[in-house]
Amino acid sequence: MKILVCEFNQESNSFNPDVSGMDTFEYYGICVGAEMFARLQGKPRAVAGMFDVIAQNGATAVPACSMYAQSGGRIDHSVLEWFLEKTAETIRRQGPVEGVLVSLHGATQTTACDDASGLILEVIRNRVGPDAVIAVSADLHANVTRKMVENADFICGFHTYPHTDYYETGVRAANLAMMRLKGKQNLHLVRVGIPMIVPANGYSTLEGPFAELMHFGQSLVSSNQLVDFSIFMMQPWLDVAEGASSVVTVSEDEKTAETHAVEMARRLVGLRDAFQPRMYSVDEVIALAEKPDTPKPVILVDSADSSNAGAAGDSIAVVARVLESGSRIRTAAVLTDAPAVKQAHILGVGQKAVFSLGGTRDPVHNRSIRVEATVKSLHDGTFTQEGPAGRGIVINVGLAAVLSIAGTIDIVVCHKVSGNGDPQLYRAFGIEPKFYDLVVVKACSSFKAAYRLFAGRICPTHTPGAAAADLLSLDYRKLPRSFYPFSPLDDYRITDIIHGRPGSARHDL
Numbered sequence: 001m002k003i004l005v006c007e008f009n010q011e012s013n014s015f016n017p018d019v020s021g022m023d024t025f026e027y028y029g030i031c032v033g034a035e036m037f038a039r040l041q042g043k044p045r046a047v048a049g050m051f052d053v054i055a056q057n058g059a060t061a062v063p064a065c066s067m068y069a070q071s072g073g074r075i076d077h078s079v080l081e082w083f084l085e086k087t088a089e090t091i092r093r094q095g096p097v098e099g100v101l102v103s104l105h106g107a108t109q110t111t112a113c114d115d116a117s118g119l120i121l122e123v124i125r126n127r128v129g130p131d132a133v134i135a136v137s138a139d140l141h142a143n144v145t146r147k148m149v150e151n152a153d154f155i156c157g158f159h160t161y162p163h164t165d166y167y168e169t170g171v172r173a174a175n176l177a178m179m180r181l182k183g184k185q186n187l188h189l190v191r192v193g194i195p196m197i198v199p200a201n202g203y204s205t206l207e208g209p210f211a212e213l214m215h216f217g218q219s220l221v222s223s224n225q226l227v228d229f230s231i232f233m234m235q236p237w238l239d240v241a242e243g244a245s246s247v248v249t250v251s252e253d254e255k256t257a258e259t260h261a262v263e264m265a266r267r268l269v270g271l272r273d274a275f276q277p278r279m280y281s282v283d284e285v286i287a288l289a290e291k292p293d294t295p296k297p298v299i300l301v302d303s304a305d306s307s308n309a310g311a312a313g314d315s316i317a318v319v320a321r322v323l324e325s326g327s328r329i330r331t332a333a334v335l336t337d338a339p340a341v342k343q344a345h346i347l348g349v350g351q352k353a354v355f356s357l358g359g360t361r362d363p364v365h366n367r368s369i370r371v372e373a374t375v376k377s378l379h380d381g382t383f384t385q386e387g388p389a390g391r392g393i394v395i396n397v398g399l400a401a402v403l404s405i406a407g408t409i410d411i412v413v414c415h416k417v418s419g420n421g422d423p424q425l426y427r428a429f430g431i432e433p434k435f436y437d438l439v440v441v442k443a444c445s446s447f448k449a450a451y452r453l454f455a456g457r458i459c460p461t462h463t464p465g466a467a468a469a470d471l472l473s474l475d476y477r478k479l480p481r482s483f484y485p486f487s488p489l490d491d492y493r494i495t496d497i498i499h500g501r502p503g504s505a506r507h508d509l
């Protein structure tokens, strides 16, 4: 039995005008054919879980293509076409295949297609035919569309946020495919959609009501009422006409699958206001950092400019506000700003000049300031994450420099902010966060594991950016106005229910 394996993974932020091209994917990772085994096997990735299940079942894995990029703006459509061609070529040369396992993010938009994940599954379905089994592993922030459900047999989402179960989700998707391929026909998938988006820093599976809902789903699986379930919180910065948060269930009984999916979707809608995070203003956080009774450092969470959420990482708004306020608090910040890096490297260490900082990638949301700064140090931009999340992963932010303003503000300027949640993004560049009054962290929730070990306070803050937590501040053009938070959903009734594909009699063979 031959099972094709492929991956296309990028989370698109519709509000970041910086289009992600082939170079972005080359930077983070493209591998084709057998190279996928060498690069991905044994790694904490969905594809690795898929390979292991295929081997355990005595089937043959046919690796096609894996393309991965950090979250960012929409993808240049030619990148997706290249992936589809590589996948089609593998099917032509090594097919026919009985199954296909696909690792997707699930909230992916190109310059020509708002539902890249649906398109990928449709193209693959057309290539492999109606009897092949297609199973998908997706991010918890996926937008599970009708086209995805109509073309895939199974869709499994992460159970964790912050995400740690990439491998396990690949295993779940592969196991469902194997069950169907081995003749188990009574596996019914139901997807219930709800018109709701909430900022990503308003919930997690570590604690609180979202964690409780996830535990409820897990209890339905352990009591054998469901075979699998997923709760998808559509990433809120995806501006598409067909969008939804959703619950997907798989059960041996169709009615049971629907009943539990509707029940969980109803609970999810009921939590919409509880998912709104408590947010500070930048001035409030500066005032807290000024107070001698506040332990150092105060963490200003600038999630609106988090590249993990697809923003450009080029916002200088917090530093600008500290300067405007006349505050002398010691401040550490980080910035994507290639021109400033170049200027610093030309000047050399110890030299002073006027720099234009900020707004180099996303001038729609982020302005620039002109300020005198001293080049404190120069770097090649590579560091190893200290963790606990992602410990040991090597990050490269491109050529970098530390600029010092007024003797109190230190900024790591680099080609692309990455490894946002790890303190080494500062420490590797000679900035010890514990010595600063205010530390800017451009992440949604990934940073908490490391920073809560020493931070005095952690303050989610209203800042401008393509991933702003204040969703009403962003210019949505396509998402229907019937969506929460544009609409309160007070009289909302669940109607968006899609039933998955039935098993094929061919699989009884």
Ligand SMILES: [Zn+2]
Pocket (backbone or CB within 6 Å): 139, 140, 141, 163
């Ligand atoms: Zn996610």
